[in-house]
Amino acid sequence: MQPWLNQALTWSNALVLFLWVVVFLFIVLGFVTYAIYFERKVIGWMQLRIGPNRVGPLGLLQTVADIFKLLIKEDTIPRKADRVLFIIAPALAYIPAFSVLAVIPYTQKLYFADLNVGLLYYVALSGISTLAIVLGGWASNNKYALLGGMRSAAQMISYEVPLVISVVGVILLSGSLNLRDIVAAQDGGWFWDWNFLPQIIGFVVFIIAAVSELNRTPFDLPEAESELVAGYHVEYSGFRFAFFMLSEYVYVYAIAALTTVLFLGGWHAPAPFLDFVPGIVWFLLKFAFIVFFLFWIRATMPRIRVDQLMGLGWKVLLPVSLLNVFLTALYLELFIKN
Amino acid sequence: MENYANNYVVVAIFIVLGILLPVVALTVGRLLRPSKPTELKQTTYESGNEPVGEGQVRFNIRYYLFALMFVIFDVETVFLYPWAVAYNKLGLFVLVEMFIFAGMLLIGLLYAWKKKVLKWNSV
Numbered sequence: 001m002q003p004w005l006n007q008a009l010t011w012s013n014a015l016v017l018f019l020w021v022v023v024f025l026f027i028v029l030g031f032v033t034y035a036i037y038f039e040r041k042v043i044g045w046m047q048l049r050i051g052p053n054r055v056g057p058l059g060l061l062q063t064v065a066d067i068f069k070l071l072i073k074e075d076t077i078p079r080k081a082d083r084v085l086f087i088i089a090p091a092l093a094y095i096p097a098f099s100v101l102a103v104i105p106y107t108q109k110l111y112f113a114d115l116n117v118g119l120l121y122y123v124a125l126s127g128i129s130t131l132a133i134v135l136g137g138w139a140s141n142n143k144y145a146l147l148g149g150m151r152s153a154a155q156m157i158s159y160e161v162p163l164v165i166s167v168v169g170v171i172l173l174s175g176s177l178n179l180r181d182i183v184a185a186q187d188g189g190w191f192w193d194w195n196f197l198p199q200i201i202g203f204v205v206f207i208i209a210a211v212s213e214l215n216r217t218p219f220d221l222p223e224a225e226s227e228l229v230a231g232y233h234v235e236y237s238g239f240r241f242a243f244f245m246l247s248e249y250v251y252v253y254a255i256a257a258l259t260t261v262l263f264l265g266g267w268h269a270p271a272p273f274l275d276f277v278p279g280i281v282w283f284l285l286k287f288a289f290i291v292f293f294l295f296w297i298r299a300t301m302p303r304i305r306v307d308q309l310m311g312l313g314w315k316v317l318l319p320v321s322l323l324n325v326f327l328t329a330l331y332l333e334l335f336i337k338n
Numbered sequence: 339m340e341n342y343a344n345n346y347v348v349v350a351i352f353i354v355l356g357i358l359l360p361v362v363a364l365t366v367g368r369l370l371r372p373s374k375p376t377e378l379k380q381t382t383y384e385s386g387n388e389p390v391g392e393g394q395v396r397f398n399i400r401y402y403l404f405a406l407m408f409v410i411f412d413v414e415t416v417f418l419y420p421w422a423v424a425y426n427k428l429g430l431f432v433l434v435e436m437f438i439f440a441g442m443l444l445i446g447l448l449y450a451w452k453k454k455v456l457k458w459n460s461v
Contacts (some may be wrong), residue, residue: 017344113345161412164412239363
């Protein structure tokens with residue numbers, strides 16, 4: 001991307017950039033397809049089941065078949081639903097999920113947009129998804145959907161606060177909101193120079209809040225099928241439903257990439273003698289580990305209760321993340337600044 | 339860096355593609371999928387029963403209180419981000435200042451806690 005970004009903008013350059021982003025879109029869609037397959041397979045193994053294995057070799061075409069089924073399924077919009085909002089909501093959930101990926105850097109050379117407010121851009125756009133979920137729940141004109149949407153909004157805004165405060169420690173250490181600068185600031189050669197050890201409190205808070213923002217187990221209360229049927233998307237069918245699922249998995253991609261960039265040193269090798277391995281390999285390994293970790297806790301943890309969820313967010317994570325900010329600031333004041 | 343605006347062109351491309359994918363997919367889907375709406379299909383789902391009353395029911399005030407708390411603390415993060423970026427260039431003074439600012443908000447959080455706003459089954 002670098003050569004095109006540094007040249008003056010012409011129509012042909014804009015076209016090249018556009019085509020790169022289209023290629024990237026297909027990579028993300030491929031990721032989503034196989035993340036779903038991998039999730040079902042991993043959870044199957046963890047529960048001593050086999051998982052999908054019928055459609056295609058090893059079941060590899062299972063998700064493709066699922067997507068095709070959703071595409072040709074009849075799309076029912078309830079008579080009582082607010083038609084316009086009902087149609088807008090799934091698209092609104094997906095647009096920010098894809099747009100936040102613009103600022104993620106993969107290696108020193110491979111990145112899409114090098115914004116100096118990259119992290120702020122991510123945080124600001126990812127907040128819009130909450131709106132889509134409330135809209136979907138409200139427009140369905142269904143009690144389950146409304147309760148699911150409201151619960152989801154309460155959960156997402158409660159965990160957004162610790163999420164955005166927990167990364168302030170990282171910003172303090174690197175002195176920049178630019179994600180490439182944040183990775184560059186973790187370049188010490190060894191893995192203990194990555195932010196996850198100096199920022200261990202922020203890292204733990206970030207992971208917990210991120211899982212909650214993703215609405216995944218153990219925090220998947222908005223979709224609690226045992227009490228709310230399916231939550232905010234209960235009235236959605238066909239491809240509109242698919243867009244809610246798609247945005248959830250695109251956020252898995254985004255959070256895994258963001259965790260890698262902020263806390264796991266991005267493309268840096270864990271030890272100086274491993275530097276000969278290309279940076280993108282390290283990035284992908286860390287990224288895959290985070291994705292696996294998300295699936296792993298889904299198979300391990302039971303869903304927690306709604307009062308415990310809100311209590312954890314406001315009474316534990318928020319004070320702890322603020323404490324982390326001031327501990328980091330004090331550390332910088334006492335040991336680094338002079 | 340002289341062509342910094344190019345980065346925002348890329349962001350714009352991302353947003354345009356983000357809008358295009360749902361539009362294209364749903365338009366193509368319309369050509370592929372059947373459409374045989376019936377009166378029964380279009381009723382609101384309520385576990386197989388006839389829907390009772392309005393769908394947009396009144397719900398608990400707790401959601402509103404959490405939203406209020408969110409507004410306060412989200413504004414705090416708006417102040418925290420530029421503070422954190424510029425922190426290394428500023429003196430001890432800003433640390434004390436931010437300490438007072440966050441301290442006042444924490445008092446608000448403690449007050450809400452004491453008033454049982456944070457307790458889910460309080461009202």
